[in-house]
Amino acid sequence: MSEEEKKEENVRVGIFVCHCGSNIGGLIDCHKLAEESKELPFVAHAEDNLYTCSETGLAAIKKAIEEHNLNRVVVASCTPRTHEPLFRECISEAGLNPYLFNFVNIRDQCTWVHMKHAQEAYDKAKDLIKMGAAKAVKLEPLEMIMVNITPAAMVIGGGVAGMSAALSLSRQGFKTYLVEKEDKLGGRLNSLYKLFPYDIDASEFIGNIISNVQNAKNLEILTSSQVINIEGFVGNFEVEVEHNGTINTFEIGAIIVAVGSSILDPTGLFGYDGNKRITQFELESKLKNNKINQKDIIMIQCVGSRIEERPYCSSVCCMTALKNALNIKDQNPEAHITILFRDLYTPGTEYEEYYRKAREQGVLFVKYDPEKMPVIEETQVKVFNEYINTEMTIPYDLLVLSTPLVANDDNKELAQMLKVPLEANKFFLEAHVKLRPNDFATDGVYIGGSAKWPVDITESISQGYAAASRASTILSHDTIEVEGATSCLPEYNKSLCTGCEVCVKVCPFNAIIKNEDDEIEIIEALCKGCGVCAATCTNQALVIRHFTDDQIMSEIFAYGGE
Amino acid sequence: MDIPSKSALIIGGGIAGIQAALDLADMGIQVNMVEKKPCIGGRMAQLDKTFPTNDCSICILAPKLSECYRHHNITLYSYSEVQKVEGSAGNFSAEILKRARFIKEDACINCGLCAEKCPMRVDDEFDRELRKRRAVYMYYLQGVPSVMTIDKEKCLWFTKNACRICEKTCERDAIDFDQQDETIKINNIGSIIVATGYNLIEDINKEVLKNYGYGKFRNVLTALEFERLESASGPQGGHIKRFSDNETPKKIAFLQCIGSRSDRVEKYCSSICCMYTTKEAMIAYEHDNELENYVFYIDMRAGGKGFQSFLKRGENEYNIKYIKSKIAQITIDEKENPIIVYENLDTGEVKQIQVDLVVLATCIVPPQGIDKLAEVLGIELNDYHFIKTPPFISVETSKNGIFTCGCVHEPMDIPRSVAEASGAAARAAEVIRGG
Numbered sequence: 002m003s004e005e006e007k008k009e010e011n012v013r014v015g016i017f018v019c020h021c022g023s024n025i026g027g028l029i030d031c032h033k034l035a036e037e038s039k040e041l042p043f044v045a046h047a048e049d050n051l052y053t054c055s056e057t058g059l060a061a062i063k064k065a066i067e068e069h070n071l072n073r074v075v076v077a078s079c080t081p082r083t084h085e086p087l088f089r090e091c092i093s094e095a096g097l098n099p100y101l102f103n104f105v106n107i108r109d110q111c112t113w114v115h116m117k118h119a120q121e122a123y124d125k126a127k128d129l130i131k132m133g134a135a136k137a138v139k140l141e142p143l144e145m146i147m148v149n150i151t152p153a154a155m156v157i158g159g160g161v162a163g164m165s166a167a168l169s170l171s172r173q174g175f176k177t178y179l180v181e182k183e184d185k186l187g188g189r190l191n192s193l194y195k196l197f198p199y200d201i202d203a204s205e206f207i208g209n210i211i212s213n214v215q216n217a218k219n220l221e222i223l224t225s226s227q228v229i230n231i232e233g234f235v236g237n238f239e240v241e242v243e244h245n246g247t248i249n250t251f252e253i254g255a256i257i258v259a260v261g262s263s264i265l266d267p268t269g270l271f272g273y274d275g276n277k278r279i280t281q282f283e284l285e286s287k288l289k290n291n292k293i294n295q296k297d298i299i300m301i302q303c304v305g306s307r308i309e310e311r312p313y314c315s316s317v318c319c320m321t322a323l324k325n326a327l328n329i330k331d332q333n334p335e336a337h338i339t340i341l342f343r344d345l346y347t348p349g350t351e352y353e354e355y356y357r358k359a360r361e362q363g364v365l366f367v368k369y370d371p372e373k374m375p376v377i378e379e380t381q382v383k384v385f386n387e388y389i390n391t392e393m394t395i396p397y398d399l400l401v402l403s404t405p406l407v408a409n410d411d412n413k414e415l416a417q418m419l420k421v422p423l424e425a426n427k428f429f430l431e432a433h434v435k436l437r438p439n440d441f442a443t444d445g446v447y448i449g450g451s452a453k454w455p456v457d458i459t460e461s462i463s464q465g466y467a468a469a470s471r472a473s474t475i476l477s478h479d480t481i482e483v484e485g486a487t488s489c490l491p492e493y494n495k496s497l498c499t500g501c502e503v504c505v506k507v508c509p510f511n512a513i514i515k516n517e518d519d520e521i522e523i524i525e526a527l528c529k530g531c532g533v534c535a536a537t538c539t540n541q542a543l544v545i546r547h548f549t550d551d552q553i554m555s556e557i558f559a560y561g562g563e
Numbered sequence: 564m565d566i567p568s569k570s571a572l573i574i575g576g577g578i579a580g581i582q583a584a585l586d587l588a589d590m591g592i593q594v595n596m597v598e599k600k601p602c603i604g605g606r607m608a609q610l611d612k613t614f615p616t617n618d619c620s621i622c623i624l625a626p627k628l629s630e631c632y633r634h635h636n637i638t639l640y641s642y643s644e645v646q647k648v649e650g651s652a653g654n655f656s657a658e659i660l661k662r663a664r665f666i667k668e669d670a671c672i673n674c675g676l677c678a679e680k681c682p683m684r685v686d687d688e689f690d691r692e693l694r695k696r697r698a699v700y701m702y703y704l705q706g707v708p709s710v711m712t713i714d715k716e717k718c719l720w721f722t723k724n725a726c727r728i729c730e731k732t733c734e735r736d737a738i739d740f741d742q743q744d745e746t747i748k749i750n751n752i753g754s755i756i757v758a759t760g761y762n763l764i765e766d767i768n769k770e771v772l773k774n775y776g777y778g779k780f781r782n783v784l785t786a787l788e789f790e791r792l793e794s795a796s797g798p799q800g801g802h803i804k805r806f807s808d809n810e811t812p813k814k815i816a817f818l819q820c821i822g823s824r825s826d827r828v829e830k831y832c833s834s835i836c837c838m839y840t841t842k843e844a845m846i847a848y849e850h851d852n853e854l855e856n857y858v859f860y861i862d863m864r865a866g867g868k869g870f871q872s873f874l875k876r877g878e879n880e881y882n883i884k885y886i887k888s889k890i891a892q893i894t895i896d897e898k899e900n901p902i903i904v905y906e907n908l909d910t911g912e913v914k915q916i917q918v919d920l921v922v923l924a925t926c927i928v929p930p931q932g933i934d935k936l937a938e939v940l941g942i943e944l945n946d947y948h949f950i951k952t953p954p955f956i957s958v959e960t961s962k963n964g965i966f967t968c969g970c971v972h973e974p975m976d977i978p979r980s981v982a983e984a985s986g987a988a989a990r991a992a993e994v995i996r997g998g
Contacts, residue, residue, distance in 0.1 A: 022674020022734075051734065052672045083629045172993040199954045206955070307871060316866030344862040348834040349973045350947055353824060368887075368909070388911045424868075434868055435613050436578075436623055438978040439985060449982075454868040459955045460979065466958060466986030473992060474589035 019078035098142030105133035135559035160188020162450025163259030165465030235445030315405030486547035569753030577605020579969030582984035602706030652964025677729035753995035764822035812919035823926035833926035
């Protein structure tokens, strides 16, 4: 008898078939399923329960574990999505390792989808149980992995998003480092005049936030500093920061990316000359320093955005144009301002009011068709107005181009250091656009503000706070527990590994590295057990715990024979 | 980090409230979550898909519901309302009315036998009254907590002193007709987050929709009704049929800005309609590749991540035609096909088009009961009766220690609601941790 067979000889599987009220029991005979399961290899006990998940059902499992000396438990029921944690906890309370549990889905994937075919559903459920029991035989105990957490955060980027994140973390009591590559905090807001839609001075607003940051406890400001290297993983990052030629290393538990965005270089667009034809940003600095004396002003929206090369809407330009138009009107009510637009983007309550205000104050809006772009001449713009089916000629002495926010050129380097992805326009790509807007797929790294996508100040601030919250869910703990069903390169398989590094490349969580000894190493704290590496490994050197080839093949053989 | 002695109170169990609760709970902070409806999940649970990825809404939401329910730091009060709040930042107390659902929550396992036997047929609120449920019912299929509720207003026992069939049917003795409303007092609340979401204009003002034939013509629906029709768990099992003749529509017109951007109704932009309309049109096209989609809009508002490419995909791959226009009139022909008269705002032409179905993109309005809740909490509302937030800090309210997130203070999409929820959680954690 081989070592393997000896091990299996002591395996005692218990099977619990759940009626789930009428959800399963209403279509197929659960009692018969349980009785037939008793014939399966290594099965020491089988029973059916009206509701295995109820207190009565859970008590029945515990009792059977004791009475029949079970060391593997299979529940054939609803879905592991909602109920696997419950049953794992149950067998754990009865003294078994929680990974010695196997879930067989005979409701969602059987009686529900085959509700008109009772016999076929029965046969399928029987097969599924047979397979599940075969896998259970091969299950091995696993331990959850504990990771220590350094309770310190680093926020990269000292703009309004980064400062909001840093302030919140420091107020929550975490040591926080705020890294800014410029010599002062404030970011983009330093160069703005007023802030829409409130007519508030940008410098005053950002000044207050900077002063809060400077006075905050636990918050260390590192200006003229740049992150040059990041090693480690969630809870245990080592970040190297360069400042005036010296390099300091920081131990960090969580990192927040808040590097903001850049402004498109408008050279070559609509006759841009930086003088008579300028960008909205240049207009802002003019407004900040002097009065605008020009009488005829034209603004053009979507300059360099919503085009093939840059298909996105930069979302802040319409409001910026309205703001600057209103500010000019404020200084000079006689000014004629025409905004050439495609779709006015003023969502929500206050922005829409702002749009109305601009209309009421006499700002003129003309829609242009991207197929018939406005033609810029020395002192006039020709634009085809489809509504009146006429080419309009509008004179100007100042032409203002609404150019979009674009991704920073150095996003790529930072992304590589953090091992996080960028999207097609080179903004950072979050874990899930809908439900994880401020996370990365890599644990312990978070994002907020325009580094992810162009957003206004309000959203930059709430996203800064959001990133702080996400980081706090990690930093609040001395240790965190991570899933034990991870990938591994077992000692006995090391000779199979050729070091081709395909696994390193395919891992979506950057959990696989080649270490100093030139060996493939899995950082278990980062591994989610998705199995991509093992499926890709040409020599089958990698093993996914809880989903080993042996375990999966045993299911297949149980179904189709060897 | 030490475990804080103060807890958080979260009002509203939609996606915003859920995210805020999970963040705080994952920080080790005790959370009390209060949801008015029998189950958490909110509006997102009613959606079929979500833009711009067209992920199945309930599939990405359900794990969060279950996480929320199972989290050892979260106490969930469903079918409950906050009635009284006292104190100030760092030390609030609250009274919660937990309404009797006449079901023992720890005994019911949502087997559905009682509902099968219940003789009453009642309009199903979750399905926008497009189908009937029973007087004893599950709020929605995947709802959490996964327990039934007896609708006291409709149940024969409460209205006519008769029946009690459910009681006899239940194999787990989970029916309890003697259950009483309970008032629960919670002390030591450090911070409160208001995330009670939104209603739609048709919930408070059906008159507005009448101009577009809604209520008069059977083939004019609201967008949320259409969403339910598209959903596999909805009243038509995901096969879109006209209510007039059960035919599959081949031409659908989606009308934007219903109730919003209007001098007569709501002035504001409802923010999400351009995108959800595009999504609904895409899904309808996926059901039937012969479908023609027309979207009648004023400005397409698609500033979020991936939204512009989503519109392009709609145009190029899902047969959606976007028409910048103003709607003048809707009538029907003898087959109840809606006829839309509109002015094309690009060309100035007045045109008409006959379609099979009209879907109205109705706007978001403040949630019902917000005036009372604002009074209970002592927070201010803005002119529209959304929660008033200070300039640039959209998660703060007029009162220290009370934060907000999601559509209760302004119309917004799910990613922004989720981001704000985390943002509000961070701010609440500051207060709770004494920062």
